[in-house]
Amino acid sequence: MVEVTEGAFASDGEIGLACDWHCRRRGGGCSLVEHYTLTSTRCDLHHVLAGFLVSFAGMVVVHELLHVAVHPMSGRSPHSIVGFGPSIGFYGHYSGEMTRNRFVAILLAPLVVISFVPLLVAAVAQVTSGWVAFISAFNAFCACADIFDAGLVLFQIPATAMFASRA
Ligand SMILES: [Zn+2]
Numbered sequence: 001m002v003e004v005t006e007g008a009f010a011s012d013g014e015i016g017l018a019c020d021w022h023c024r025r026r027g028g029g030c031s032l033v034e035h036y037t038l039t040s041t042r043c044d045l046h047h048v049l050a051g052f053l054v055s056f057a058g059m060v061v062v063h064e065l066l067h068v069a070v071h072p073m074s075g076r077s078p079h080s081i082v083g084f085g086p087s088i089g090f091y092g093h094y095s096g097e098m099t100r101n102r103f104v105a106i107l108l109a110p111l112v113v114i115s116f117v118p119l120l121v122a123a124v125a126q127v128t129s130g131w132v133a134f135i136s137a138f139n140a141f142c143a144c145a146d147i148f149d150a151g152l153v154l155f156q157i158p159a160t161a162m163f164a165s166r167a
Helices: 006-011 014-025 032-040 042-069 100-125 130-142 144-156
Strands: 080-085 089-094 097-099 162-164
Touching: 042 080, 042 089, 042 100, 042 130, 097 100, 100 130, 100 144, 100 162, 130 144
Parallel strands: none
Antiparallel strands: 080 089, 097 162
């Protein structure tokens, strides 16, 4: 059997790197046959699952922090609350009063920054990335409630009104 070096794994790209990690955990390199078996089965799955979980958790944190960044005083006010609840996960909340337009901006900031900006950058730079497309689409899906709330607020509350969120 042909021994595959770390360099060979690395040159196989991302899945190879995931496999490399797996093989090192087993205490050494693996043969070429093992490498491709692992790559096509366990490593592939590990890679996709780990990538999904890390991306999802990271995306939720960044999403919530982007809401907070648009709070009055950029989130440094005592009314800005960032926390973690077992049932709702990581969240950011503003307990004080704000203008209607500020509230709409808070609601839509993660959608614009995580879903729209990377797509625009990818289009302008002429690059494609499956993960960027996935994160963009998944964030847009997670922002459904934000979009719905922004629509309600825009159509039902006058622009000059002050707003205090109860949620
Ligand atoms: Zn949101």
